[in-house]
Amino acid sequence: MTTESVAPGAHHAWAIYVQAGEEARRRGDRRTGTDHLLLALLEDPSIEVALGVTLRQARQAHASLDHEALGALGLGAGTDAPELPMRAVPKKPRLRDVAQKDRLRMTPAAKKVLEDAVKPNRRKLQVTAQQVLAQILTLQPPDPAAVLLGALGVNTPEVQRRLAAVTPDS
Amino acid sequence: MGIEELSVNLSSDDPAIGLRASLALHRLAERVEASHVASAREKGWSWQQIGDALGVTRQSVHTKYNKE
Numbered sequence: 001m002t003t004e005s006v007a008p009g010a011h012h013a014w015a016i017y018v019q020a021g022e023e024a025r026r027r028g029d030r031r032t033g034t035d036h037l038l039l040a041l042l043e044d045p046s047i048e049v050a051l052g053v054t055l056r057q058a059r060q061a062h063a064s065l066d067h068e069a070l071g072a073l074g075l076g077a078g079t080d081a082p083e084l085p086m087r088a089v090p091k092k093p094r095l096r097d098v099a100q101k102d103r104l105r106m107t108p109a110a111k112k113v114l115e116d117a118v119k120p121n122r123r124k125l126q127v128t129a130q131q132v133l134a135q136i137l138t139l140q141p142p143d144p145a146a147v148l149l150g151a152l153g154v155n156t157p158e159v160q161r162r163l164a165a166v167t168p169d170s
Numbered sequence: 171m172g173i174e175e176l177s178v179n180l181s182s183d184d185p186a187i188g189l190r191a192s193l194a195l196h197r198l199a200e201r202v203e204a205s206h207v208a209s210a211r212e213k214g215w216s217w218q219q220i221g222d223a224l225g226v227t228r229q230s231v232h233t234k235y236n237k238e
Binding site for chain 1 (some may be wrong): 234
């Protein structure tokens, strides 16, 4: 038996992907990016603890980055529109949940994060939120997840050290 | 804000901000569209009329928005 098959925090990799897609949809994005993967991970309370950031704070920081960028174009703080509704994500998505016609494809960076996260696992559809987070933490700005972590003031090397301490060599 | 001012602002020399702003505009446009499609439906517009206004087919707006 491999470690990940008994790991309590194992997620279905598709669930993270579909949840991230809903985060993207909510913002009006056409692609699911690394930033949306990060937001999806924050659904897991242990990730909120690891980063010292709540999902709500991360979403707010994400929106603030957009406001700031729009502000640089001269579009004032009043320039906004309501976010789109997110759909419910099943814990164990089936193929039909993943292969929806209107799914938002992943950016190349997001795809690489998920692929690298599952790489050490024997069961490629099982992944822990920590494994995905570890990949996201290796990203550098201008990657959107790295920019978001920066905006949140997350001390990335410190989180990496703590993650490595609790994860037996992955 | 005049168009001259917008183009001056667009020439902001930090690509990190400029590229993010471009994506932020896309996202904003998508949210503006969604909220106005919803209000058009509330006001009794047909999918055909909304499609015509957006320059796409009736089916494509229907597929995109008729979820709730």
